Amino acid sequence: MSENTEPRENTGPRRAAAPDPDRIRAAQATDVEPEPLEDDADFVTSLDTAGGAHQPSAVPVSTQSGALPGAPEEESLLRKIFTGNGIVTILAVLLALILGGFLIAATDEVVGKTAGYFFARPTDFFTAVWSASTRSYVALFQGAVFNPRGTGAVGQFSPLMETLTIATPLITAGLGVALAFRAGLFNIGAQGQIIMAGILASWVGFALHLPLGLHLLLVLVAGVIGGAVWGGIVGVLKARTGAHEVIVTIMLNYIALYFLRYLLDTDLFQRPGADTPISPIVDPSAAYPLLFGSQYRLHLGFLLAIAATVFVWWLLNRSTIGFEFRAVGANPKAALTAGINVSRATILVMTIAGGLAGLAGVAQVAGTEKVLTDGVAATYGFDAITVALLGRSSPWGTFAAGLLFGAFRAGAVQMQIQTGTPIDIVLVVQSLIVLFIAAPPLVRAIFGLNPRKKKAATAGKTKQAAITGGAA
Amino acid sequence: MSTTATSPVPGQPQQGKPQPDKNRRQAESAKPVTWKLPVTLSVLATVAFIFFGLLGPQATAKFGVSSGGDFFQLPAIEVPAFLSGIVLSLILLGLAGYALVLKARQNQRPPRWLPAVFTVVFVVAFLIWVVGGARTPSISLAGLLAGSVTLAVPIVFGSLSGVLCERAGVVNIAIEGQLLGGAFTAALVASLTHNPYLGLLAAAVAGALVSMVLALFSIKYVVNQIIVGVVLNVLVSGLTGFLFTTVMQSDPEKYNSPGELPNIEIPVLSGIPVIGPILFKQSVVGYLMYVAVIVIWIGLFKTKWGLRVRAVGEHPQAADTLGIKVNATRFWNVTIGGAVAGIGGSFFTLVAIDSFTKEISGGRGFIALAAMILGRWNPIGAFFAALLFGFADNLQSIVTIIGTPVPSQFMAMLPYVVTVFAVAGLVGRSRPPAADGIPYVKG
Numbered sequence: 001m002s003e004n005t006e007p008r009e010n011t012g013p014r015r016a017a018a019p020d021p022d023r024i025r026a027a028q029a030t031d032v033e034p035e036p037l038e039d040d041a042d043f044v045t046s047l048d049t050a051g052g053a054h055q056p057s058a059v060p061v062s063t064q065s066g067a068l069p070g071a072p073e074e075e076s077l078l079r080k081i082f083t084g085n086g087i088v089t090i091l092a093v094l095l096a097l098i099l100g101g102f103l104i105a106a107t108d109e110v111v112g113k114t115a116g117y118f119f120a121r122p123t124d125f126f127t128a129v130w131s132a133s134t135r136s137y138v139a140l141f142q143g144a145v146f147n148p149r150g151t152g153a154v155g156q157f158s159p160l161m162e163t164l165t166i167a168t169p170l171i172t173a174g175l176g177v178a179l180a181f182r183a184g185l186f187n188i189g190a191q192g193q194i195i196m197a198g199i200l201a202s203w204v205g206f207a208l209h210l211p212l213g214l215h216l217l218l219v220l221v222a223g224v225i226g227g228a229v230w231g232g233i234v235g236v237l238k239a240r241t242g243a244h245e246v247i248v249t250i251m252l253n254y255i256a257l258y259f260l261r262y263l264l265d266t267d268l269f270q271r272p273g274a275d276t277p278i279s280p281i282v283d284p285s286a287a288y289p290l291l292f293g294s295q296y297r298l299h300l301g302f303l304l305a306i307a308a309t310v311f312v313w314w315l316l317n318r319s320t321i322g323f324e325f326r327a328v329g330a331n332p333k334a335a336l337t338a339g340i341n342v343s344r345a346t347i348l349v350m351t352i353a354g355g356l357a358g359l360a361g362v363a364q365v366a367g368t369e370k371v372l373t374d375g376v377a378a379t380y381g382f383d384a385i386t387v388a389l390l391g392r393s394s395p396w397g398t399f400a401a402g403l404l405f406g407a408f409r410a411g412a413v414q415m416q417i418q419t420g421t422p423i424d425i426v427l428v429v430q431s432l433i434v435l436f437i438a439a440p441p442l443v444r445a446i447f448g449l450n451p452r453k454k455k456a457a458t459a460g461k462t463k464q465a466a467i468t469g470g471a472a
Numbered sequence: 473m474s475t476t477a478t479s480p481v482p483g484q485p486q487q488g489k490p491q492p493d494k495n496r497r498q499a500e501s502a503k504p505v506t507w508k509l510p511v512t513l514s515v516l517a518t519v520a521f522i523f524f525g526l527l528g529p530q531a532t533a534k535f536g537v538s539s540g541g542d543f544f545q546l547p548a549i550e551v552p553a554f555l556s557g558i559v560l561s562l563i564l565l566g567l568a569g570y571a572l573v574l575k576a577r578q579n580q581r582p583p584r585w586l587p588a589v590f591t592v593v594f595v596v597a598f599l600i601w602v603v604g605g606a607r608t609p610s611i612s613l614a615g616l617l618a619g620s621v622t623l624a625v626p627i628v629f630g631s632l633s634g635v636l637c638e639r640a641g642v643v644n645i646a647i648e649g650q651l652l653g654g655a656f657t658a659a660l661v662a663s664l665t666h667n668p669y670l671g672l673l674a675a676a677v678a679g680a681l682v683s684m685v686l687a688l689f690s691i692k693y694v695v696n697q698i699i700v701g702v703v704l705n706v707l708v709s710g711l712t713g714f715l716f717t718t719v720m721q722s723d724p725e726k727y728n729s730p731g732e733l734p735n736i737e738i739p740v741l742s743g744i745p746v747i748g749p750i751l752f753k754q755s756v757v758g759y760l761m762y763v764a765v766i767v768i769w770i771g772l773f774k775t776k777w778g779l780r781v782r783a784v785g786e787h788p789q790a791a792d793t794l795g796i797k798v799n800a801t802r803f804w805n806v807t808i809g810g811a812v813a814g815i816g817g818s819f820f821t822l823v824a825i826d827s828f829t830k831e832i833s834g835g836r837g838f839i840a841l842a843a844m845i846l847g848r849w850n851p852i853g854a855f856f857a858a859l860l861f862g863f864a865d866n867l868q869s870i871v872t873i874i875g876t877p878v879p880s881q882f883m884a885m886l887p888y889v890v891t892v893f894a895v896a897g898l899v900g901r902s903r904p905p906a907a908d909g910i911p912y913v914k915g
Contacts, residue, residue, distance in 0.1 A: 103711075107718035186698050241508055243895040246645065246698060247845060250838045251888040251895075258888075262881035385702055422717035424830075427710025431703045435685075438700070439693035 089390075091443045092436035093404075100429040101133030104421055108132035136421040143414020144407035154295050159410060161296035165368060167406025169194070169360035169380045171305040174387030174398045175312050176231070176356035180245075181393040182316060183349040184329035189234060189249025190357040191381025192256035193227040197361025199260060200226035202372035203269070205282030205365060215285040216366065223362035224355045230256065231354015235347035245350070253381065261374050269372065279372035288367040301363035306399075308359055313395040315352070325349050357381065383409075389434045405430060509582060510571040512893060513590055517564035520594060524601040528557035533603040534610035537745055546745050549613070553604025560597035564590060595863070602867070602883075607875035616866060618749040621758070624862025625823070626651055626833070628761050629816020630840025631847060631854035632768055633679075636809035637686075638849055639772060640802045641785040641907040645701025646686050648837025649708035650679040650810050654817025656712040659828035660720070662730030662821070671730055672756065672818050679814020680807050682708055687806040691799050694911045705837070713830045720828060733757060733822045755823045757815065764812060769851040781805055785905035788912040798912045813837075842891040849904060861887045 105111045111132055114125040142148070144163050150156035173190040180187035201223030210218060230252060237243040263269040264277035271280045288299035316322040327335040328345045336342050364376050387405050391398030408430065412423040436443050533553045537546045567590050571582040603609050630647040637644035657678035662671025686704055690697040720728040733755045742752040751762070772778035781801060783791040788798045820832045839861050846860070847853030868883035 103714065107715070188702065237892070237896050241896040243892070244845075247842060247895050248892055251842065251891045254835065254838075254888040255885050255892070258881045258885040262879050265879065265881070382706065386706065389699060389703070422714050424710045424713030424717065427706050428714060429710075431707035431710060434703045435689065435695075435700070435707070438695040438703075439689055442689075442693055 088440040088443050089437055091447055092433050095436055095443060095446060096429045096432035097137070099432055100425055101137065102129075103428060104136050104425060105129040105132045136415055136419045136425070139415040139418040139421075140408070140411035142411070143418075144411030147414075158296060159414070161292065161298045163403070163407045163410040164302050165297045165299070165406075166409045167402045168299075168301045168305045168363045168367065170383055170387050170406050170409075171399050171402030172301075172308050172363065173357045173360035173380050173384035174391060174402050175308055175395060176227075176353040176360075177384045177388035178391060178393040178395065178398045179312055179316070179325070179356065180349055180353040181388055182329050183325040183345060184332065185238070185346065185349065185353075186246045187231070187234070187249060187350065187353050187357075188246055188385065189231065189252050189354075189381070190360070190384040191377050191379075192249070192253035193230045193354045193357035194361040194364065194377040194381050195253075195256040195260050196230040197223040197227035197358030198365045198372055198376040199263060199269075201358075201362045202279050202282060202365040202376075205286035206280040209283060210285065212285045215283060216288070219282070219286045219366050220359075220362055223365070224358040227358020227361055228351045228355035231357065232347060232351035234354075235350030238350070239343035239346040257374070260372075260376070264372070264374060271371075277374055281371050282366060286366060287370055288363070297368060299363070299367035301359075301367040304359060305363070305402075308356055309395045309399045312356070312398075316395065321345075321348065357384070360384070383430070386430050386434050390430075390437060392437075507575060508896070509587065510568065510575045512896075513564075513568035513571050513587075516590075516594060516893075517561065517568040520564045520597055521561040524557040524597045525561040526558075528554045528601055529604040529609075530554050531604045531609045533600045535603070536610065536612035537614060548610075551600055551604075553600050553609070556600050557597060557604075560593055560600070563593055564597065567593070591860075595860075599867070602871055602876050602878060603874070605877050606871070609874075611870055611874060614746050614749060616863075616870060617746060618753075619866040619870075620859060620863040621750050621754075622824075622862070623865045624858045625758055625761050626816040626819045626836050627840045627843055627858040627861055628765065628855050629819070630813050630837050631843040631858050632764055632851055633683075633809035633813035633816070634841055634844035635772070635847075635849055635851050635854055636768065636781075636812065637683075637806050638844070638908050639785045639905055640781050640805035641788060641905055641910065641912070642687070642690055642802050642806050643697040643701065643909040644683075644686065644806070644809060645698055645841065646682060646704040646708075646837075647813055647840045648833055648835065649701075649705040650682045650813035651817035651820070651833040651837045651840075652705075652712055652831070653682045653708045654679040654814030655820040655832050656715070656817075656828055657814070658818035659728055659730045659821035660715075663727050666731065668731050668733045668822050669756075671822055672733070672815065675814040675818035675822075676811040677814065679817060680811040683806045683810020683813075684803075686810070687803045690911065691802055691806075694913065697909055697911075709831060712828075716828060716830055724827070728827050730821055730826055730828075732826045755819075757819045757823050760815060764815075765851050765855045768812075772851065782905070784912075785907055788907050788910075792912070792914065798914070802912070813840075816840075839887060839891075842887070842894075845904075846891060846894045860890070864890075 105128070108128065111125065111128045114121075114128045118125045143159050145160050147156055147159050150158060173194060176190055176193065177187045201219045204219045204222040205215075208215065208218070234245050234248050234252065237248050238245045261277065264279065269279050271278050288301050290296065291298045291300065291302065314322075316326065324335070324340045324345045325348075327338065327340055328342050328349075332342050335345070360380055361376065364378075364380075365372055369376065383405060387401045388398055390404070391401035408426045409423075412426040415421050415425075416423050531553050533551045533556075535549045535551070537548060567586060571586060574580045574582055603611055630651055633647055633650060634644050654675035658668075658671040658675035660671075661674035662668045665671070682704060686697070686700050689695045689700045716728075735753060735755050736759070738752040742748045744752070754761075770778075772781060780791065780796050783794070784796060784798050784801045784805075791801075792798050817833065821828050825832070840858065843857040843861055844854045846857035847855065864883065864887045868880055868886075871878065871883055872880040
């Protein structure tokens with residue numbers, strides 16, 4: 001990346017984080033569509049100033065383009081996928097929301113009726129499409145960020161708190177997946193790692209009775225160890241036998257799940273007198289303290305998630321081990337030649353990744369749920385993959401993506417209650433976002449932003465660098 | 473991202489004797505004879521000796537062979553569980569010892585038949601141990617096997633899809649999505665048209681469409697194939713879940729009552745004990761499974777088309793030089809694979825259960841992936857691996873009924889443990905197609 005593109009690169013990705021669906025639609029309607037979008041640089045600024053809707057994230061540019069310090073500009077394929085540019089991120093979110101809106105509208109009853117007399121009064125049809133999709137997204141926003149109809153400040157802000165609560169396991173598990181990605185490993189196993197962490201943490205939580213402080217610490221340590229061991233197994237198998245980590249992690253997910261079900265069937269874990277597979281409630285001394293009193297569920301785990309993000313950022317960008325991880329991820333053979341112990345790095349990165357996912361398990365058991373059930377991991381482990389992909393495997397990107405998906409999940413519950421739109425729409429939108437982000441040329445083509453249209457070759461070059469954040 | 477790290481372990485003696493294989497690359501990656509297989513076998517054999525042998529139950533295990541509809545009846549097989557446990561685990565120890573000796577003395581791989589025989593003996597010993605320890609030590613072998621095949625059908629189709637894609641060099645993690653998409657579409661179309669056969673056709677189309685997205689993103693946009701696959705699974709799960717809630721549940725009579733594909737019995741042949749119900753008493757999807765396995769095997773290994781596909785998967789540059797359109801071949805292979813998996817998905821809604829529910833495929837796409845690897849990227853191997861998984865699945869539910877000391881959750885866990893063992897040790901000799909997962913960019 002050349003010096004003169006640096007400032008623009010700053011503005012692009014920084015605006016990428018946590019765009020709220022509601023404002024984006026407004027921005028799309030007013031700013032984006034009428035623009036001919038010939039000039040990419042103008043487009044960048046036009047979206048940047050889109051009503052000031054997008055809060056700047058704290059993503060450091062250095063972590064966004066994951067180039068190794070001193071490495072040549074040519075990047076591995078993996079890196080190309082996981083890094084990219086802010087503008088494509090925004091457009092991808094936008095496009096996914098629009099497609100999701102079409103899906104909501106397509107199954108809406110009013111839309112169906114108005115489509116019947118489309119040629120008589122097409123306006124009815126378009127109004128119905130618009131209102132069906134916006135109604136859902138407004139409900140989603142109200143359930144995720146701010147509910148003006150809530151009772152008092154507590155009620156109005158409780159959606160935001162709920163978002164942060166749900167984002168907590170997403171962020172930590174997402175960090176685990178992202179860290180492994182950076183070392184070139186696909187950690188599909190966050191689900192199993194969360195479960196194993198939940199098992200150990202909950203057992204320490206309800207079976208041992210220790211003084212305040214020490215108990216919670218032990219719960220935390222137990223959970224992290226549980227996740228780390230489960231992740232470490234993958235690392236060891238990969239390093240020692242070459243077993244592919246995707247297969248091993250998928251299998252370990254199932255093994256962990258059945259192990260959990262077995263345990264919940266035994267006297268050791270099943271709550272005395274309960275018919276359902278559920279563990280006793282963890283001791284109060286083993287639970288995370290609530291951050292804002294008992295009216296919100298938000299707990300200490302969220303602060304730990306922030307701490308984990310800082311830790312991963314430090315690990316990747318400031319530590320020798322992190323440098324080795326990235327070197328192995330960029331080119332294992334070159335790393336081996338350079339004297340890096342690839343096996344050790346593989347085992348270590350999977351162990352740390354498992355530990356991070358384990359933190360998510362602790363957040364579930366000691367924070368949100370306070371008991372162990374066979375749904376302890378919900379789908380957090382799988383969502384973590386999309387979170388890491390959306391966050392381009394950078395720590396703060398993952399943090400922001402975790403917040404966004406946390407908002408989706410929290411809002412979707414309200415959306416289903418208010419408008420009857422099923423929660424599954426969130427899965428569709430999430431996966432579409434990641435698909436689009438992974439294929440920037442597709443998004444650019446859809447929005448007519450293909451770099452081929454450049455008039456002057458030199459000017460075009462600079463602008464394209466701006467568009468791709470210097471990573472392409 | 474290549475699929476398997478074939479980097480030789482540092483310090484491992486590079487053993488000289490070249491393989492008789494023509495392919496140099498293959499010979500290279502297959503050269504180091506590792507301790508993995510002998511050690512794994514020894515561990516398993518020891519486990520078998522302790523549990524199935526020494527700690528084996530004293531009862532007599534009874535296996536019913538004939539079912540009511542057979543045209544001649546065979547007596548049930550009765551086996552003393554303890555004695556047979558000892559004998560079989562000694563055989564296992566012998567096989568493992570043979571592998572160890574081969575490695576230690578001559579640094580040779582065990583012969584090809586050894587892991588297969590080991591697996592079969594192990595499964596038999598395990599079965600006798602489980603049944604012998606049960607409260608009612610008697611099961612119907614015919615029912616067990618027939619049920620296994622039934623449960624294996626979607627897994628077989630899924631793994632065939634994986635074989636077709638990966639032989640052409642595209643990693644297909646989206647099998648789960650293809651199965652689910654097929655299941656949903658089959659239910660929807662069959663309900664709307666009142667014709668399950670149209671549902672079957674629509675399932676193939678749906679699976680192919682899911683696959684085309686995979687092909688588009690991984691071939692045209694060169695997105696990492698594993699990412700696309702993972703995301704596609706989420707997408708299909710979300711889409712089908714959304715449409716299930718909004719459309720199907722609004723009027724289940726109209727949208728979610730597909731009707732069943734009938735079981736077609738071939739006269740006389742279906743009366744043969746044990747193999748009759750397996751081979752000649754199936755639904756259309758079941759027969760299609762056998763046809764698909766054979767056709768894909770012949771196609772891949774005995775035709776010009778198959779040679780080209782494998783060339784594309786092994787060495788796309790060479791294939792391109794010879795005038796094979798690499799990316800077009802990959803695109804169509806992935807699409808056909810999706811159609812095959814889609815048919816497998818229709819099994820859920822048209823044969824097993826006559827309606828769609830959320831996540832009806834229940835992770836079988838991932839098991840199919842494991843079956844493909846266990847079957848060494850070979851249709852017939854994948855078929856038997858899938859049968860093994862179906863067997864474990866069925867055994868689990870039977871064992872819950874007859875009541876064994878083994879918790880059913882551990883039985884359910886078994887296929888996954890076996891797969892981990894397999895990818896770590898037992899399939900050490902097999903390797904994925906060389907260009908598997910690596911996009912081909914011309915020039």
